[in-house]
Amino acid sequence: MSVSTKYIFVTGGVTSSLGKGIISASLAKLLQARGYSVTIQKLDPYINIDPGTLNPYEHGECYVTDDGAETDLDLGHYERFLNVPTSQANNVTTGKIYQSVIDKERRGDYLGKTVQVIPHITDEIKNRIRLLGLTGNYEFVITEIGGTVGDIESLPYVEAVRQLKWELGKDALVVHLTLIPYLNTTGELKTKPTQHSVKTLLEYGVQPDILVCRTEHKLGLDLRKKIALFCNVEPDAVIEAIDASTIYEVPVLMEHEQLDLVVLNKLHLAKGGNADLKKWKDFLSKLKNPKSEVRVGLVGKYVELKDSYKSIAESFMHAGASNECKVRIEWIHSETLNEKNVEEKLKGLKGILVAPGFGSRGIEGKISAIRYARENKVPFFGICLGMQCAVIEFARNVLGLKDANSTEINSAIEHPVIDMMEAQKRIVNKGGTMRLGAYKCKVKDGTRTHDIYGKKDISERHRHRYEFNNKYLEQFEKAGMIAAGKNPESDLVEIIELKNHPWFIGVQFHPEYKSTVANPHPLFVGFVKAVMGVPVKEKAVH
Ligand code: GLN
Numbered sequence: 314m315s316v317s318t319k320y321i322f323v324t325g326g327v328t329s330s331l332g333k334g335i336i337s338a339s340l341a342k343l344l345q346a347r348g349y350s351v352t353i354q355k356l357d358p359y360i361n362i363d364p365g366t367l368n369p370y371e372h373g374e375c376y377v378t379d380d381g382a383e384t385d386l387d388l389g390h391y392e393r394f395l396n397v398p399t400s401q402a403n404n405v406t407t408g409k410i411y412q413s414v415i416d417k418e419r420r421g422d423y424l425g426k427t428v429q430v431i432p433h434i435t436d437e438i439k440n441r442i443r444l445l446g447l448t449g450n451y452e453f454v455i456t457e458i459g460g461t462v463g464d465i466e467s468l469p470y471v472e473a474v475r476q477l478k479w480e481l482g483k484d485a486l487v488v489h490l491t492l493i494p495y496l497n498t499t500g501e502l503k504t505k506p507t508q509h510s511v512k513t514l515l516e517y518g519v520q521p522d523i524l525v526c527r528t529e530h531k532l533g534l535d536l537r538k539k540i541a542l543f544c545n546v547e548p549d550a551v552i553e554a555i556d557a558s559t560i561y562e563v564p565v566l567m568e569h570e571q572l573d574l575v576v577l578n579k580l581h582l583a584k585g586g587n588a589d590l591k592k593w594k595d596f597l598s599k600l601k602n603p604k605s606e607v608r609v610g611l612v613g614k615y616v617e618l619k620d621s622y623k624s625i626a627e628s629f630m631h632a633g634a635s636n637e638c639k640v641r642i643e644w645i646h647s648e649t650l651n652e653k654n655v656e657e658k659l660k661g662l663k664g665i666l667v668a669p670g671f672g673s674r675g676i677e678g679k680i681s682a683i684r685y686a687r688e689n690k691v692p693f694f695g696i697c698l699g700m701q702c703a704v705i706e707f708a709r710n711v712l713g714l715k716d717a718n719s720t721e722i723n724s725a726i727e728h729p730v731i732d733m734m735e736a737q738k739r740i741v742n743k744g745g746t747m748r749l750g751a752y753k754c755k756v757k758d759g760t761r762t763h764d765i766y767g768k769k770d771i772s773e774r775h776r777h778r779y780e781f782n783n784k785y786l787e788q789f790e791k792a793g794m795i796a797a798g799k800n801p802e803s804d805l806v807e808i809i810e811l812k813n814h815p816w817f818i819g820v821q822f823h824p825e826y827k828s829t830v831a832n833p834h835p836l837f838v839g840f841v842k843a844v845m846g847v848p849v850k851e852k853a854v855h
Pocket of ligand 1: 777
């Protein structure tokens with residue numbers, strides 16, 4: 314398919330955290346619902362090459378694509394909303410831009426010229442934006458510019474937008490997301506910060522076409538007209554983005570505000586079909602009107618910042634809605650758990666998820682939680698490090714290998730049940746050197762996992778260095794912990810499950826990266842069912 318691509322740039326003003334990612338994803342959803350093909354890209358103005366080396370406390374979860382890119386968590390929203398995979402090309406950072414310009418300089422590609430922000434850095438940014446359009450796969454490329462207009466770091470990006478808008482003419486437009494604060498003392502909504510932020514954009518030569526205004530109260534017509542007058546936009550291009558109870562409501566609010574129609578009019582495009590949001594609205598209605606509620610414990614070491622586990626929390630929303638059940642997550646800090654208090658702390662929870670993570674902090678707490686879940690037959694779901702901890706717990710307390718551990722935590726041990734593969738050991742760099750992205754997995758017949766997926770051949774995304782040590786597999790399987798899934802090429806264990814337990818599954822991969830509104834992940838759906846106490850089939854092999 315080859316189509317002429319329209320480019321929409323989404324900038325942010327007044328303050329960060331207004332939800333550019335959600336507005337971008339909602340606009341994309343509406344265009345998609347009218348039959349257009351859309352992709353969304355995030356430009357991040359920080360100097361890290363990617364967020365892979367960032368502590369989750371800094372920037373929330375690191376999201377991983379099929380092709381192994383470690384990306385900003387907004388890409389997770391894009392996929393969850395659109396149900397279309399993103400890739401390396403969908404997240405660009407200043408680090409990546411400079412790295413490639415400097416590589417070109419070293420190769421002599423600039424033929425002796427002085428290398429400068431304009432045009433060399435801005436050209437590189439523009440190329441990255443156009444790259445997605447050049448694939449011929451998309452009628453719309455929506456590019457979200459991270460940060461806030463006026464930041465030093467985002468200047469080259471805003472300049473690239475100015476140049477592209479000039480070059481693309483009628484094929485491009487700029488949506489600026491701002492805040493209309495409400496002053497309690499006077500009981501008024503204030504437009505001044507928005508006026509200033511648009512003025513800043515104008516100083517850089519960019520006239521926004523549409524203003525999306527975050528607000529706690531409805532924007533009346535007078536206010537819209539006032540904003541329009543001060544900012545050179547039409548009143549119908551002043552869009553109200555009122556606070557929503559869930560991010561999944563935003564596409565419906567934007568539909569009501571006709572954001573998609575304003576965009577299509579400005580780009581002189583046909584409306585396409587009517588926006589078909591039926592499935593989306595069904596999901597939303599189930600999400601907002603659950604018939605039951607369950608409490609699940611999420612044991613992790615970054616629980617102070619909920620964004621660290623964004624995709625897991627969203628996967629629970631999808632799986633909860635599909636079961637018409639509200640999943641209430643109890644965030645439990647793994648460092649606060651030990652063998653003595655675990656019972657008291659976890660009592661009453663109907664399911665326990667042990668989260669991914671790196672390093673030794675909180676490990677013993679995770680292992681105590683798993684022992685509690687295993688012995689008390691509480692449904693358990695372990696993801697990546699959570700699965701590795703389940704293996705360590707079983708080795709210590711069932712197989713009697715008292716010092717069992719992962720070599721990530723302690724390398725001077727007799728029983729490295731989780732270990733690094735030889736090829737990994739030679740790598741010294743930290744960034745981008747893990748087992749990353751999609752790998753195949755063959756699910757074993759007759760296992761609970763097979764029942765859940767309903768098929769044998771699956772593919773899931775990875776982000777880890779350490780693996781189940783196959784030397785111990787026979788011992789584990791004899792004692793009741795089986796490899797329910799393996800990589801068909803490398804034979805690495807991807808999934809473990811316990812016999813004689815209502816629901817105990819650990820996965821080396823990250824199912825949460827693939828759960829979307831349209832396709833809730835089967836493992837989360839199955840786990841929520843187990844937590845709700847829906848009877849599960851007894852297994853033949855078990
Ligand atoms: N730290 C573990 C590893 O590198 C697990 C990683 C994770 O949980 N994502 O293998």
